[in-house]
Amino acid sequence: MKSNILVTGATGTIGSFVCEQLKNINADFTALVRSEEKAAPLNQKGIKTVIGDFSDTASLENALSGMDKIFLLSVTSPESPKLQGNLVRIAKDKGVKHIVKVSALGTSLDSKFGIGRYHAMTEKDIRDSGIAYTFLQPHSFMQNLIFESATIKEQSAIYAPMGDGKIGMVDVRDIAAVAVKALTEEGHEGETYILTGPEAISYYDIASALSATLGKEVKYIPVSSEVAHQGMLDSGMPEWLADDLTGLNQVFAAGKAGDISPDMENVTGRKPHSIKDFVNDFAYMFN
Ligand SMILES: NC(=O)c1ccc[n+]([C@@H]2O[C@H](COP(=O)([O-])OP(=O)(O)OC[C@H]3O[C@@H](n4cnc5c(N)ncnc54)[C@H](OP(=O)(O)O)[C@@H]3O)[C@@H](O)[C@H]2O)c1
Numbered sequence: 001m002k003s004n005i006l007v008t009g010a011t012g013t014i015g016s017f018v019c020e021q022l023k024n025i026n027a028d029f030t031a032l033v034r035s036e037e038k039a040a041p042l043n044q045k046g047i048k049t050v051i052g053d054f055s056d057t058a059s060l061e062n063a064l065s066g067m068d069k070i071f072l073l074s075v076t077s078p079e080s081p082k083l084q085g086n087l088v089r090i091a092k093d094k095g096v097k098h099i100v101k102v103s104a105l106g107t108s109l110d111s112k113f114g115i116g117r118y119h120a121m122t123e124k125d126i127r128d129s130g131i132a133y134t135f136l137q138p139h140s141f142m143q144n145l146i147f148e149s150a151t152i153k154e155q156s157a158i159y160a161p162m163g164d165g166k167i168g169m170v171d172v173r174d175i176a177a178v179a180v181k182a183l184t185e186e187g188h189e190g191e192t193y194i195l196t197g198p199e200a201i202s203y204y205d206i207a208s209a210l211s212a213t214l215g216k217e218v219k220y221i222p223v224s225s226e227v228a229h230q231g232m233l234d235s236g237m238p239e240w241l242a243d244d245l246t247g248l249n250q251v252f253a254a255g256k257a258g259d260i261s262p263d264m265e266n267v268t269g270r271k272p273h274s275i276k277d278f279v280n281d282f283a284y285m286f287n
Pocket of ligand 1: 009012073103
C-alpha cells in the first residue's frame, strides 16, 4: 500500500537525497519547505511541496493533514526539542502512523553535548507519543568535508583538529537510503539504526583519497582544538555549537569514534559508500 510521506528538511544535505531517492522509486511524498523560493527548484524536478515551518503550528496542521509517515529532520539547536515537539504533537493529533527521525550517534538525555541531548529529547517525545518510529543515528558526515573545499582547492591542504583519530564517517546518501527503506517498507518500526561508513578513517586517509582522485598532493595539517574553536567563533557560529563541536572533535581525535556499524548494509543489502567513493563522486566540489 502506498503511503503519503511528508519529508521535512527537504532542502538540506540529507533531505535532498531523500527526495531524490523517493522520487526514483515513485513514492508518494510531499516536501515541507519554508518559502515559495525554496519550493521552486523542487517543483521544477516534479516534487510536490507544502509551505511550513516548525515554529508555525498552523502551517504544520496544514502540512500534516492526510500524511501517514514523516521524515523528520531539522537543524539542531537549543530550540529544536520545542520545534520538533510541535510536529510530533500535531502528528499525533492527525493520526500519523510512523516517524523516521534523523538524530545523531551518541544521542542521550544525559549527553554532555547539547546536540546529543536535544535529539534525545525529541526521540523521547516520539516514544511517548505512541507513534511508531525509526531513529537514524548517523556518525559524522563525509559531506562535511565540502566545507573544507576552499583550502583544498587553493592550498591543497585540509586543516582539522582530528589528530590521527580514526572516524566512522558516513556518506549522507547512505543515511537517505536507510530513511527511504524505513519510509517505504514494513519492519523498521521501533528500530534505532547506527549509520557509519564501511571503515574508520583518519584525516590522513581523507587527504590520501583526495590526492589520488584530484591528481595533486593534498596534505592534512592537524591544528589544535583552540585554533579550530576560535575559527568556528570567527565564522559566526554560536558559542554553544562551537563548544559542542570542539568537544566532539576531541573525542574523534582521541580515537574513540572508530566503531563501525553493520546497520546500513543490513537494511539496504549493499555496502555503505567508502571515502574513495565519496571523493570520486564529489570531486567536482574540490577541483
Ligand atoms: N553534520 C554532521 O556530521 C551530523 C552528524 C550526525 C547528525 N547530524 C544531524 O543531522 C541534522 C542536519 O542534517 P542536514 O545536514 O541534512 O541538515 P541541513 O543541510 O542543515 O538542512 C536543514 C534543513 O532543515 C530545514 N529547517 C531548518 N529550520 C527549519 C524550521 N524552523 N522549519 C522547517 N524547516 C527547517 C532547512 O530548511 P531551509 O532550507 O529553509 O533552511 C533545511 O532543509 C541535524 O539534526 C544534525 O544534528 C549531523
